[in-house]
Amino acid sequence: xxxxxxxxxxxxxxxxxxxxxxxxxxxxxxxxxxxxxxxxxxxxxxxxxxxxxxxxxxxxxxxxxxxxxxxxxxxxxxxxxxxxxxxxxxxxxxxxxxxxxxxxxxxxxxxxxxxxxxxxxxxxxxxxxxxxxxxxxxxxxxxxxxxxxxxxxxxxxxxxxxxxxxxxxxxxxxxxxxxxxxxxxxxxxxxxxxxxxxx
Numbered sequence: 707x708x709x710x711x712x713x714x715x716x717x718x719x720x721x722x723x724x725x726x727x728x729x730x731x732x733x734x735x736x737x738x739x740x741x742x743x744x745x746x747x748x749x750x751x752x753x754x755x756x757x758x759x760x761x762x763x764x765x766x767x768x769x770x771x772x773x774x775x776x777x778x779x780x781x782x783x784x785x786x787x788x789x790x791x792x793x794x795x796x797x798x799x800x801x802x803x804x805x806x807x808x809x810x811x812x813x814x815x816x817x818x819x820x821x822x823x824x825x826x827x828x829x830x831x832x833x834x835x836x837x838x839x840x841x842x843x844x845x846x847x848x849x850x851x852x853x854x855x856x857x858x859x860x861x862x863x864x865x866x867x868x869x870x871x872x873x874x875x876x877x878x879x880x881x882x883x884x885x886x887x888x889x890x891x892x893x894x895x896x897x898x899x900x901x902x903x904x905x
Contacts, residue, residue, distance in 0.1 A: 849883075
């Protein structure tokens with residue numbers, strides 16, 4: 707009887723240990739710092755992660771950058787990535803597939819193919835809401851950039867430009883062709899977080 711109880715206990719322990727691994731997902735991660743991209747401009751996959759906080763940990767190992775988590779009564783809070791610690795006027799936020807979840811980074815369950823973006827935001831009187839840019843390809847050498855609000859809703863960014871190979875191409879209405887190029891294309895617009903990079 708005792709042996710059966712011990713074996714049952716081992717099976718439960720092994721099952722509990724395997725559940726998180728089974729729930730982990732292959733996700734893309736990018737970390738946009740205050741002045742530069744810290745990790746993953748082309749949004750590479752990282753090791754399987756079940757939450758955005760785990761995805762940040764995986765990216766920090768691959769990219770060899772520092773981050774710090776502060777524990778509060780409501781849960782963990784990322785208060786520093788790279789050189790910049792959160793202040794009253796700016797700090798670190800995250801989005802999943804272009805939308806800002808209304809829960810902590812340890813509470814969002816990720817699915818295969820999700821895109822996790824961690825980024826520095828300057829807080830204004832209206833709150834920490836800031837638009838992030840998403841770059842898509844429309845045809846060979848042609849691109850469209852969208853500004854995404856916290857709900858993930860897309861709009862054309864004002865004053866957008868595409869940069870590649872040391873050249874800048876204005877993108878009125880969020881669209882432009884850059885011609886033949888060798889490097890990665892990125893989008894920028896005033897007051898937004900820079901885009902992902904595409905070849």
